[in-house]
Amino acid sequence: MAKTQVEQAIETDEAIAMTWINQQLETFAKKDRSIQNDIQPVIEQLQQGELPGDQIPGVGYLLIQQYLF
DSSP states (O other): OOOOHHHHHHHHHHHHHHHHHHHHHHHHHHHOTTHHHHHHHHHHHHHTTOOOSEEOTTSSSOOEEOOOO
């Protein structure tokens, strides 16, 4: 079954977000070597479809803020 344009756009946005997150993790890892362990529970929640943290209202799209420390 062919994917709709919306499904394709979501997959593209997710790939862009993950690329950005991975770049940020590499930068942070230079300063804090335990960052991967610190955020692993959040990554697992996201992979399971959960949205941890607090939704930020009024920005026009889904934005979640999660404090790790």
